[in-house]
Amino acid sequence: MRFQSLNDWLDWQALLHPSTIELGLERVATVWQQLHPNPFPSLVITVAGTNGKGSCTAMLGAILRAAGYRTGCYSSPHLLRYNERIRIDGAEASDGAICQAFERIDQARDNTSLTYFEFGTLAALEIFAISALDVVILEVGLGGRLDAVNIIDADVALITSVDMDHMDWLGDDLEQIALEKCGVMRANRPAVFGGNTTPASLVEYAESLQVPLSVAGEGFNFRATEHDWDWVSEGKKLCNLALPSLQGCHQLQNAAAVIKVVDLLADRLTINHDAICQGLANTHLPGRFQVIPGSVDLILDVAHNPAAAQVLADTLQQLPCTGRTLAVFAMLSDKDVVSVTEIMSPHVNGWYLGALEDKRTLSAHEIQQQMHKAGVIRHVQPYQNLMDAYFAAQSEAVCGDRVLVFGSFIAAAGVLDHESTAPLGI
Numbered sequence: 001m002r003f004q005s006l007n008d009w010l011d012w013q014a015l016l017h018p019s020t021i022e023l024g025l026e027r028v029a030t031v032w033q034q035l036h037p038n039p040f041p042s043l044v045i046t047v048a049g050t051n052g053k054g055s056c057t058a059m060l061g062a063i064l065r066a067a068g069y070r071t072g073c074y075s076s077p078h079l080l081r082y083n084e085r086i087r088i089d090g091a092e093a094s095d096g097a098i099c100q101a102f103e104r105i106d107q108a109r110d111n112t113s114l115t116y117f118e119f120g121t122l123a124a125l126e127i128f129a130i131s132a133l134d135v136v137i138l139e140v141g142l143g144g145r146l147d148a149v150n151i152i153d154a155d156v157a158l159i160t161s162v163d164m165d166h167m168d169w170l171g172d173d174l175e176q177i178a179l180e181k182c183g184v185m186r187a188n189r190p191a192v193f194g195g196n197t198t199p200a201s202l203v204e205y206a207e208s209l210q211v212p213l214s215v216a217g218e219g220f221n222f223r224a225t226e227h228d229w230d231w232v233s234e235g236k237k238l239c240n241l242a243l244p245s246l247q248g249c250h251q252l253q254n255a256a257a258v259i260k261v262v263d264l265l266a267d268r269l270t271i272n273h274d275a276i277c278q279g280l281a282n283t284h285l286p287g288r289f290q291v292i293p294g295s296v297d298l299i300l301d302v303a304h305n306p307a308a309a310q311v312l313a314d315t316l317q318q319l320p321c322t323g324r325t326l327a328v329f330a331m332l333s334d335k336d337v338v339s340v341t342e343i344m345s346p347h348v349n350g351w352y353l354g355a356l357e358d359k360r361t362l363s364a365h366e367i368q369q370q371m372h373k374a375g376v377i378r379h380v381q382p383y384q385n386l387m388d389a390y391f392a393a394q395s396e397a398v399c400g401d402r403v404l405v406f407g408s409f410i411a412a413a414g415v416l417d418h419e420s421t422a423p424l425g426i
Contacts, residue, residue, distance in 0.1 A: 047158050
């Protein structure tokens, strides 16, 4: 074996390919065919979309497990451990299993260069393929059409939403971005769109492949009550469903799309009302309006684009606190700081800015300059790094306040890592 430890494998992969991202399927598909020339052995659900992918993937996995199906989930990025990306029946893959998969991929690839993400995707597929699974859920990393997970044909494709993000790679308008995400659809196989506004290009693409497309608000809908909710679709109705354990009204929209996916698989899977309720109630996903309670509540959210910021702002408004909201904020250089700040500023009483541990990070002063363009000038404090900003916010917070960490997966991960390892009382 080339390396014995998972960290050594990952360090090597990070330097193996000349670019961090290289969209395209030829290289990764060639290696996969060397590993597994036969069709993929499990039913496959592919989840794409600008926001909501992680939540929908987690809900689908929880519902399928509750129904008794052996289920694999692949998602990215991870927050604390690489192993989070690859799960079977909710349990993280072991270091040993991932290292063995990496070794088999390394042997199969010959001289083919792979990115860090492509190596990880192939490892997930390799582990799933040899694990006798009933269903595999694949979360797209970026876009869809040219993302590595798209080497596997989906039995059902779920596109959660289409919004502005990753424009350098996917295009600078919603119609172009939608087309990239539509690439996970397959001819004559069903697809679900869960977003609020349906791009014309998405509908046209589905029609060109004769894809049976179910669209939120048309093919399915939901109605919430105080303690539960109902789901309806084309003459079918599920009543008194458990509210999702994930916080925020937007999670009902995600859940409605997830149930439509389950409905489309009714001829292949038996999933009853109880399994849906159990799955929704038991879904756990760190970093999505994750509240760590205390005299000062800590909220961790990975929101990093305008659409996600709007959802975060709405959720903060729906769940007010008695004191102030102090925001620990950090972003990468390719993100829309101005729009995110404009959306969030009415809901934040104080800003604590810091740089991330990533070469793409904006410094606190660079973030502050962008915030000035959004008219946010007062109550903004820059710090050298994210954790300094976090410690400052916590030291200034008093009982009834809440500290919100957002702007990047890396920001949420950094604070979550600190909180998970800090001694009690710190």
